Amino acid sequence: MLNVLLHSNELANSEYRPNHPFKPARAGLLLELLNRYALLDHENQKIVESVSLNEELLYLFHTKKYIDILKRAESGEFTVDMLQAGLGTTDNPVFPSMFRLALLASGATYEGAMLLLGNTTRVAFNPIGGFHHAGKDHAEGFCYINDIAVTIADLVRRGQRVACIDIDAHHGNGVQDAFFDTNQVLNISLHESGKTLYPGSGFETEIGEGEGTGYTVNIPFRAETDDEVYLFAFEALVPPLIKAFNPDIIFTVIGGDAHKDDPLAHLNLTSNAYKHIVTVINQIAPKIMAVGAGGYNIHRAVSLWTLAWAVFCGLEPVDRHAGLIGGMMYGPETNAGSLEDPPYAIDGLNKDRCFDDAKKVVRFIQDHVFPIHGIIG
């Protein structure tokens, strides 16, 4: 079975605006790092060129009115409804090729998912995908088109059971809204609490509505949460839920912004937790569609994705540059030559508070969501 990396040079060379924290250039750096660690030249691996999303698919989630606004904004028009649709802000600037690039990034995610249906591909990874904040009628949080919502909606239409596991530091609010009232998708988001981080939602009490009750699962963490606390909640909740739901495909949003060095979020994860989570997902998923999402310490995000790709492919990264260069190419010199962090833990009152919060969340979900899935908590 193949492991496919979706890539587009055009996308990797694009940018929202100079100084905007979302950097598509991470995709080019990822290729360099994957080559450096000998993670791209195995026979079950393939790089596939991204293709644009067919516009018709947008309407599986987005409104026609919003898509029209996106197109008009890209063409240079300015109208008040663009502001109402979240465009022209610091987070979501209007820039040349905005809509076209969003279609290309989303198209790669969709393409990856379609490859999974062909039964020759087990894992597809689109590093420049995962726009989980985009709403049906507006842009927000650096996201214009919700590639996750569109792609999962199409997979469901094709009779697939899809579970989404989102480990980006931010709550996947757009994806939550898309599937809040359906039991066709199990949507699990692990993130920093909305009390301290955008978008301010994703509390454990948000569990879906109507038929969808119990199929939205939010696992918020207190700011400063470290590997140990995070893994406690992950292990207690995610594998049992996935096992009970029994998906055909796990769609996973592997943002790197929960890392302790991320400048936008306040969690304290290291590569050790990240690698463990990805390993568990790899073990419990029949097939995986992975998207890169956030990660604003670029060196860290790209290192984490490299580790994830190695796990998906069952490979150990081997540094081809070890001993050859002084380690100035990637990040601080002390970190070069290794993708992995030393162990890191918080302690004292801070740790107790993080653990107490996590225990409350775990208990709430075991009490209110597990019974819906027939899981003995």
Ligand SMILES: [Zn+2]
């Ligand atoms: Zn994020």
